Amino acid sequence: MTTVRIPQPMQVYTQDMEVVQAGGKNVRKLINELEKSYPGIKDVLVEGDRLRPGVAIVLDGKISQLGLHQPLSEENEVVFIPAVSGG
């Protein structure tokens, strides 16, 4: 199971749990698994066939460029964070 850190405002979907576990060989599958246990969460993260605009994935402390296609393993920790732009 992959460890997923849930941002505070989304913890309404996870019964206030900050860290949850879920399966899935990539982020798309992982989010589908999350949706089963925590209905509503998928809609916040996914828009059509891609991550919702402004959502980024941090995998073990590093930003992933692969979006929903990011492969996952048991050891990974996934964090959903906002996308940014700088000056």
Add this chain to the structure above:
Amino acid sequence: MSKRTHVTTTINNKSVDFLCEPRQSLLEVLRDVLFLTGTKDGCNDGNCGACSVIMDGVLVDSCCILGVEAEDSEIETIEGLAQNGELHPLQKAFLEQTGMQCGICTPGFLMAAKALLDKNPQPDEQQIRHWLAGNLCRCTGYDKLIRSVMIASESMAEA
């Protein structure tokens, strides 16, 4: 469009004549008529010094002067600062001391600093700051820029 006026003047020790409309500033004439584009347009109302040139020995903002006013005058621009392939000590100092970043204000600062050193070869930091207050730089915070002027003035004193 009003008829163009014929103007005869001297720029960087070369006799030059050009045609311009009365409404064209000296800055526009230098850039758009004579293609001396080293003189920059920063604010076009005398508040940034990017268009600084020396006219009859006096430092001026070329945006606040009409091209027609240049008749019979002597104008120095950044293009004339290096003499026969030899950089002016100010140019050397700005290069070696990183007295610039983006470089858009650099020609204006160089001409202003040149006018200062022509008048006062050994200015102290406060005199330099006062003289250059009409020139804005947004990149450097002025520190390395002012040091460059000091170092140029020292090197000129040694030479």
Add this chain to the structure above:
Amino acid sequence: MHDFEYCAPDKLQEALGLMATHKGSAQLLAGGTDLIVFMRARSKRPDLLIDVKKIPELSELQLDKAGLTIGASVSCRAIYENDQIAGKYSALVDSTTLIGGIQIQGRASIGGNLCTAAPSADTIPTLIAYSAVANVVSDKGERQIPVEEFCVAPGQTILNDDEILVNLFIPAPAPRSGAMFLRFIPRNEMDIAVVNAAAFVELDEAGQNFISARIAIGAVAPTPLFVEEAGAAMIDKPVNEESLLNAARIARDAASPINDMRGTVEHRKQLVEVLTRRALYGAIERARGALE
């Protein structure tokens, strides 16, 4: 910029003729540091620009026993770089070294500063404090106008369409007199005055009492303001804190500033009092310097 004609006569008569025939559609060009910017901003749209810098009468800079004559087109730099003038009229140096940057000072003229008639003009309070007079001519004749009467509204002067400001005359300061001009701006250069103030004082032989004083303030009324009563209140009064504070209070009460992007009413009133007091201190110091 709109389209216009340009000429640069070298005779005053020729300029007067053009002013008379063009009736308000002509503008005189001296340093141009205001006019050209105004034209670019479309707030002034003359059909004819008359460049007056070639006219001898307007380029005169003459210091003699009677006083100082400043041609209307003489630049700020020409004034403060003249050591004799600088030595005698130190408040004029205060003013002319504060206008714009060095680049602007190389072109801008006191005559132009007066004719632009900005409430915040940095030379006008000094001219008023020095009892300067403006010499004005038209093809009908000439007249002398005390500078405190020259501006009538923001950007408006007492001049008629056909009149030309030829020069300003500043009488020689009395012995044991001194003057100072101060300006407050948020930066240390390159700003329009939030408030400015000029003070002129004349002391008795002992330097103990005021013989006369003139105070003028700027940017706190539709025109630069001569606060005659502030100076009058000092006559025959001892040179002390109380006289100064009193004069400063009178100046503060005379001010009727507005709120705008450059300052607030509250702050401006406070600044009038502070600057007037400080300018008086400076003027007294200079007068005492003149004593020795």
Add this chain to the structure above:
Amino acid sequence: MNNPEPLAKEFRVLGTRPIRPDGLDKVTGRALFSDDFYLPDMIHGRILRSPHAHAKIKSIDTSAAAALPGVRAVVTGADFPPIESKMMSQGVAGMINIGDVADNCIARDKVLYDGHAVAGVAADNPHVAEEAVNLIKVEYELLPPVMDVRTAMAADAPVIHEDFYPGAFILPTEKYLPNATRMQMGSGDLEKGFAEADIIVEREFTSETIHQGYIESHITTVKWDENNHITVWTATQGIFNLRDLTAGVLLVPMANVKVVPLEVGGAFGGKERMYLEPIAAMLSKKSHHAVKIALRRDEVLRATGPSSGTYVKVKFGAKKDGTLVAADLHLAYEAGAYAGGPIFLGAISSTSRYNIPNIQINGFDVIVNKPTMRPYRAPGAPQALFAVEQVIDELARELEMDIIDFRMKNLTKTGDLLVAGFPCAPIDTVNMMETVKAHPHYTAPLTGENQGRGLAYTMWFNLGEASSAQISINPDGSVQVTTSCPDMSGTRMTFAMQAAEALGIDVEHVTASVGDTEAVGFSLPTVGSRTTYATGAVIYDIAQEVLGEMSARVALLWETDSELVIVDKGVFSNKEDANLTMSFHEVCEKLHETGGPITVHNSKSSQSFIPGTCVHLTDVEVDPETGKVDILRYTVFQDVGKAVHPDYVEGQMQGAAVQGIGMALNEGYFYDAEGHLKNASLLDYRMPTTLDIPMIETVILESPNPAHPYGVRGCGEHSIIPPPAAIANAIHDAVGVRMNSMPMAPHKVCAAIKQKQAADA
């Protein structure tokens, strides 16, 4: 995670101070900036702008303008294709609503701010174009302007957009109010946290809209040719960003748009977005000429992308021993006319440098009738820090603790979980604090009345993300590096230096240049302090590929296996035969007889959220009668990982600090009640002059960044963040008043002092 280990390797090139390649052209006036580009058939464009902050366009009559002799073309919003509101991905580092970009370029049915473009004219010279623009008659129906975040968030506020996309930049967002988007983040239990606190401080702060203030205006020259190919010559932070937006707004293929970068005369975030190109392109299409548009300074201030005015409310709780236990932040930032301001960056950087177990941040992106807010060097960070570091200062003083000891007690360290939800990448924050404490400025006595000393600390994150670069070597041993990140202040040299370091040659043999959109692959713009770091990392990678290919050539010449060829500091040698060596130069000479040219091009994404820290220390003197604040002394401490070219790093620290000083003391937009910008000039938008600041002392710290081969961190933005807070703390130290409004203009300082005198009396 542990603190970064100092890199073992000795540097040959990094850390030296070679003279920049573009310097000569810049001191001689030869450098080609955007305004210095001319084409033979070029004509001049001008833009008509809305005089109103909020209005419906009822009609536009351009006939008089079109009839003016010398006018070649006139365009209005009706000439442009309708663009639907759609998010365009620029990778992790930004989502852009192309519909909003199109509407911001030229208004169609509604104008949303004073200066919003309404029509364009192209004529034979700029004067004729200017006159023509003023002949266009526009009929407006005025709508109530919304000029301030608190007004905009009021329940009865006029609605600026019937609909807008709330998720443009942040997760999770909600359309919270008619004009606002809300984002939240945090962790722990706020109530519990404040219950544990021995001391609680709650304060409110405001700031005005500010501008980057680059000296070069926005100037572009565009040619739309008969084959529907559009070429743009301009100064921009992002050539691909500009290309994609131009194509997106004009509905032409991206490959049909070519952007040629010219020298950038200052940008600071303000030139990463497109403003003029669609209008110039449409005027070019209509007139069959190349069209140059140069904005006047008042247009730059009224109608480009300034940075947010803000309302910030913060509440912090600490224990007697100085431990922060709770923080509640409410940050309302102007988005300007369209959603997507810098609120998220303001939020994550507001407290990132401290560990606070119970924290809640509510951020609001608020639409108002002002220009669309765009990044300005560390977007959103100075405004939040102005609030938080003043409260930290107040807490430390209330608890009678040294202001550095208090901060050290709560310091974020490597691996600590940041409020955004991921761990802090390696950086040595303890050493930063100890360095400041040991510096003579920290202990030097103040010398006069009404003088005070202030300190502020920040942790900012630089971007990584996509960069492309190319290296090719020549038979004479010289090397060309080409990138697609415009050079804003010396990155051509920092690229050349990193290439020389990696290839083991002297920097004199490397030429670095910025290619156009057809020369090199995609790079994100030069933003977010990413360029020397992220593009530098790409250059390092492809340099290794170049050396690999050269090793293969050497193996060919030595008739051996390339595995046996090793290269170090520009010398190739044979593992098995110590006598066999070839220099980099010698291998280059054999280029064309060992398989031809060697050119390596590659693209790579580097890690984002690399932390960088800085502390600013300043002494001020306050004139209590006028409220004027003078900066007496200023020292900047910044951790830059590895200073590639120390002169440039110091320049970034000094320049950013002075921009921060300007923002702290005098800079700010002044709108009247109807929403007209009153100070749209460099006279009244008061940026610091040479007389307003002292020399800026710099102290460079180097705790290496493991995500970069040479340990480089971004360093361009960080030092703009602390000045307002440091100066505010210094003012308090000097005259005992807390400044809660930026800029801290003399009249505000004066009023605060009077208030205190009244309270004390």
